[in-house]
């Protein structure tokens with residue numbers, strides 16, 4: 001029997017969709033694997049907006065990586081932040097200066113939101129990428145209503161009841177629709193001094209339409225549906241300032257208690273670690289087999305990499321693309337270990353685009369099949385429940401959604417971290433909630 005320590009060592013950095021898929025598909029291969037992540041959980045980012053809008057609890061969309069891999073004896077899980085790669089020495093560097101050697105390295109470190117050179121906006125307009133981001137946004141949304149209830153100055157009260165979402169991609173649209181429903185349905189009987197139905201939700205987009213990845217008719221339908229929910233949609237209006245008082249877009253200066261950033265993506269620094277060629281968003285331009293040019297033993301997959309799909313467009317930064325890339329890397333590693341010829345170059349298969357608008361409507365574009373409305377929402381819901389991990393989570397999420405659907409109630413409305421005196425939703429001076437769960 002082979003000494004396990006002599007087996008080919010695959011190090012996977014990042015336990016997101018791409019990294020986990022690679023580990024999953026290497027089951028039974030003659031390798032030992034170390035998976036390293038800076039967080040102890042795998043996160044189902046497509047439902048993060050539901051944590052941010054008080055519909056789901058954090059534990060319903062995230063799972064401890066160690067637990068997910070508990071039955072894989074050949075896999076070691078490490079909670080650590082990778083800070084560099086020494087490609088010549090074939091080892092990754094961790095934040096404490098220690099090293100992990102590899103035979104094959106898979107970089108699957110994802111991306112974060114980007115502020116187009118205006119990082120100073122972040123404290124006023126948090127983005128949505130991690131569980132901390134989601135709970136920060138949830139806290140700001142719920143806190144804004146609490147402060148408005150106590151506010152006696154009508155102008156300040158109106159500002160507190162104004163929510164601006166910047167960026168009308170799927171996340172911006174989902175946030176805007178859900179906040180509008182939260183204000184008009186869920187909270188409508190809970191306050192005595194404010195009418196939550198007067199809440200303004202403004203969705204600001206620099207481009208000419210919402211959900212630009214969809215066809216024009218589906219995009220127009222989404223816009224109309226948002227407006228029916230009471231969302232004001234401001235298109236073709238780039239944001240030029242964000243601050244404690246509010247936001248400036250186009251010629252409009254709007255006082256707003258809560259601003260949420262849902263525009264722009266910046267890849268993890270993996271390209272810098274290797275001095276690899278990258279696109280403007282910092283994504284490594286990978287070879288057709290997903291290796292990094294000049295490093296046949298290093299793969300880059302998911303949101304931290306970029307390549308063109310068969311139609312000549314870049315492979316989109318979505319979960320199915322990350323999973324397909326992770327699966328491809330596992331195939332290449334297996335073939336190499338067997339001494340087989342390399343598999344065909346990576347070929348991305350687009351399965352479709354889905355987006356929800358509030359809790360009753362969605363749009364779906366499966367190419368030849370396009371759906372909109374309530375039926376699309378049910379398909380969206382079933383697809384997302386299917387992709388969650390574990391029966392308990394599936395049941396729990398389904399029940400939360402059913403409850404919200406039938407009773408307009410959202411189960412996760414607790415404001416944690418901070419007492420009444422600290423209820424300052426848009427205040428960056430104190431560092432506000434940065435990093436608070």
Ligand SMILES: Cc1cc2nc3c(=O)[nH]c(=O)nc-3n(C[C@H](O)[C@H](O)[C@H](O)COP(=O)(O)OP(=O)(O)OC[C@H]3O[C@@H](n4cnc5c(N)ncnc54)[C@H](O)[C@@H]3O)c2cc1C
Pocket residue numbers: 013014015016017018019036037038039041042043045046047048049080081082083108109110111128129170171268301302303304317318319320322
């Ligand atoms: C709010 C939101 C909504 C989305 N909605 C959808 C949707 O509806 N449908 C869809 O298909 N896609 C959606 N996406 C996109 C999708 O989530 C990403 O495309 C997918 O997560 C990419 O997978 P990945 O494995 O490349 O990266 P990720 O899933 O981001 O995983 C990267 C992992 O690497 C870890 N990591 C990063 N840096 C380091 C480091 N230095 N050291 C150690 N570990 C590190 C991170 O902690 C993380 O666990 C959404 C994304 C967001 C943010």
